[in-house]
Amino acid sequence: MLLIKNGQLIDPASGLCGLCGVLVDGDRIAKIGMCGSLDDMATESMLLRENEANTGLTDAQSEDTLVSIDAAGCIVAPGLVDGHVHFRDPGFTYKEDIESGAKAAARGGFTSVVMMGNTDPHMDNTDTIKDVLERGAKTGINVYTCGNVTKNMAGKELVNMDELIDAGAVLFTDDGKPIVDEELMERACKEAARVGKVISLHEEDPSFITDNGINAGEVAGKLGLVGSPREAEISMVKRDIDIARRTGASITVQHISAAESVDLIRDAKREGISIHAEATPHHFTLTEGAVLKYGALAKMNPPLRLESDRLAIIEGIKDGTIEMIATDHAPHAREEKAKDLKAAPSGITGLETSLALGIRELVDKGYLSLMDxxxxxxxxxxxxxxxxxxxxxxxGWADMVIFAPGEEWSFVQSASKSSNTPFLGERLPGKIIYTICRGKVVYKA
Structure with a gap:
């Protein structure tokens, strides 16, 4: 058994917040005891006695198997969940693989992640989905996967959603590629509504884009580029809100970047449309000026935009328009990001810095509580x-992260195979002390 004591438990699912002890038996949480002003020994004794009554364990057996973690001064929270990661496996394992991606996730406090399907082969068939889930189950964290919306992510023919769900897909997305064909998108939404799954959407109309990864504006002009205008995102968000309205489908707008998109989603939610949105830490932390400082390390799709967009995203998170923070963890090899800005691929890693940036940019600056x-x-x-x-x-499952919100740490080495992030080398708050998944310590500082 594992006893976590003296930590400040924060559980947004129940609203529970306070000093606590958490007793883990195997892969499940056996007991939660609020300790308030109780000292360590009283808390431990209370939890063990109550557990013995439930399980029939003797004092000797409990003592023989008990391991304690003193979480004094730390937050004990549910293991973090990321609905949008790229582990590049199969097909591009020189950038990342399932094992290395899971290590980066655990180091960042994540116990559950959903992999995207722009792999080779794609997540458009049952064999690939079953393979990655079998390998993911061996990593120590909970690895889930999407199924693609279209075969080969070509935007022409729908997958068999029923088969991919049976194989283990938890959502559907062609992330990395927008679904441009409106009629196909409507059919996909009808199918997703039928099977009760969410379609998660990369909203950038390629017909608007000259140079992807960089905002069309002042910075792009300085670099001799045209860039990606905000209309590329806004136009597709408008279209897909209309399709969701007609079909009753549930959709997610991924990695939102433009203030107008936030407004559109807010209005759609008020109308009762089943629409969700995610924001990345880089979009609520940086603006297009970061490209001048970091070069290709600040190139991503959709691009970093203006300060007004950054603040609109923060306001969207604050008022619940944007319900999810997702990393869009996108590893690339060093030599790929070393190319000139136009040729370099878009995307940055993010699993190890997500919580820290949330604390620094949203909590410490007064926009959100730590609970939020x-x-x-x-x-x-x-x-x-x-x-x-x-x-x-x-x-419930014993998936937890224990972190010190005020303790700084240096991000100098990544557990990922890749380190394409502008935050490498920074001092950040929110040191992860333990990540525990299914009752086992999968990361320890």
């Missing part, structure tokens, strides 16, 4: 995608 931040990083994505994760409850 954790809600967007735990129970919200779990509920939206139907994953059994993101909560601390008796009888």
């Amino acid at each position: 931040l954790l809600q967007a990083m735990t129970i919200n994505p779990s509920r939206i995608y139907g994953i059994d994760a993101g909560a601390i409850r008796e009888g």
